[in-house]
Amino acid sequence: MSRTLFRTRIKFCGMTRAGDIRLATELGVDAIGFIFAKGSVRRVAPSEARAMRQAIAPMVDVVALFQHNNREEIREVLRAVRPTLLQFHGDEDDAFCRSFNMPYLKAIAMGGGAEVTVRGLQQMYPHAAGFLFDSHAQGGSGGTGVPFDWSRIPAGVHRPYLLAGGIRPENVHDAILATQPWGVDVSSGIESAPGLKDGYKMRQFVEEVRRADAATDETESAG
Numbered sequence: 001m002s003r004t005l006f007r008t009r010i011k012f013c014g015m016t017r018a019g020d021i022r023l024a025t026e027l028g029v030d031a032i033g034f035i036f037a038k039g040s041v042r043r044v045a046p047s048e049a050r051a052m053r054q055a056i057a058p059m060v061d062v063v064a065l066f067q068h069n070n071r072e073e074i075r076e077v078l079r080a081v082r083p084t085l086l087q088f089h090g091d092e093d094d095a096f097c098r099s100f101n102m103p104y105l106k107a108i109a110m111g112g113g114a115e116v117t118v119r120g121l122q123q124m125y126p127h128a129a130g131f132l133f134d135s136h137a138q139g140g141s142g143g144t145g146v147p148f149d150w151s152r153i154p155a156g157v158h159r160p161y162l163l164a165g166g167i168r169p170e171n172v173h174d175a176i177l178a179t180q181p182w183g184v185d186v187s188s189g190i191e192s193a194p195g196l197k198d199g200y201k202m203r204q205f206v207e208e209v210r211r212a213d214a215a216t217d218e219t220e221s222a223g
Contacts (some may be wrong), residue, residue, distance in 0.1 A: 006216045008176055008209050009183030011063065011162060012190065012202070014042035018055040020197035025057035027206045030183065032056055036077055037067035037089060041194040042187065046080035053081060061085050063105075066092075074100060087132065094125045103129035110148040110165065111135045118154045128159055132185055135165025147171065150179050169204040176212035184209060 012024045013033030021032055034049040035042045044052075049064075056062060064083035066074055068090040077083065078100065086104040088097050097104045106128045108116060121131060135148035147166030160182035167175055168189035176184065188194070190201040 006213050008181065008213055009162070010206060010209055011061075011183060011185040012187070012197070013063070013065065013164075013185055014040075014187035014191075014195055015052065015197070016042060016044055016048075016195040017197070018052045020199075020202070021052055021055040023199055023202060024197075025055070025060050027203060029060065029206065031061035031063050031085070033063040033065055033087065033185070033187075034081065034083075035065045036069060036073070037065060038069070040067075046077050049077070050080045063087050065089065068092075071099075078102075085129070089134070094127055097125070098127045105130050105132050105162070107132045107134050107164075109134065110152055111146075116152065116154055118156050118158060121154075122158055130160040130162065130182065131157065132162045132164050134185075147175075150175065153179055169201055169208050172205060173208045173212045173215075176209065177215060180216070 009030040011031040011033055012029050014035050015021050015024070015032055024032060034044055034052070036046070037043060053062060062081065062083045063085045064077050064081060065087045066089070083102070086097070086100060086102050087107065088104060089107040097106065106125045108121070108131050110116065110133050125131070133153055135146050150163070162183040162185045163175055163179055163181040164185035166189070167184055167186045172184060172186070186205060190197050190205050192198040
């Protein structure tokens with residue numbers, strides 16, 4: 001019997017309904033993301049996220065996403081939701097991100113013209129658990145639903161990284177084969193409306209990720 005050697009991690013972000021979360025965990029998703037960034041159409045209150053957390057299966061990461069939130073707002077989320085991982089999308093520096101004594105992901109804006117280098121990432125965020133390459137421009141928000149030029153991801157990234165921005169069931173297979181990310185992060189690509197996930201798209205997305213993993217295994221075996 002064949003065994004999958006390579007497995008791309010999957011994060012569903014911008015969750016707003018417990019039913020969507022239950023289906024996500026049934027599909028084997030690795031992480032569920034709640035958005036607390038001001039101005040986001042998918043933003044939820046800490047009390048709402050705390051209630052929905054009950055729908056998350058054991059051993060699935062709970063990710064809290066922030067952008068320019070102040071310390072007290074973040075601490076309120078930590079108390080209420082008990083996330084296992086933090087994700088920052090603003091201009092937060094490494095000292096701020098790690099001051100909460102939790103592992104964190106730093107979103108890197110790939111929508112602008114600035115060059116992103118491995119050395120620059122290491123210098124700016126030496127304590128990041130990983131990075132998330134997204135298609136927003138510097139100072140903008142994620143969730144644009146538009147992919148960026150995947151060839152701009154620097155080679156030899158020293159931390160696990162997730163690919164985000166415009167990832168959908170229709171292109172996630174090619175995206176994985178092109179970039180070989182540690183994981184993929186999707187929000188609008190599996191929705192029928194902002195914040196409302198589509199069950200068919202969720203299932204299709206996971207199936208396409210696994211299809212890409214199988215293709216990767218075959219390539220490595222052939223080599």
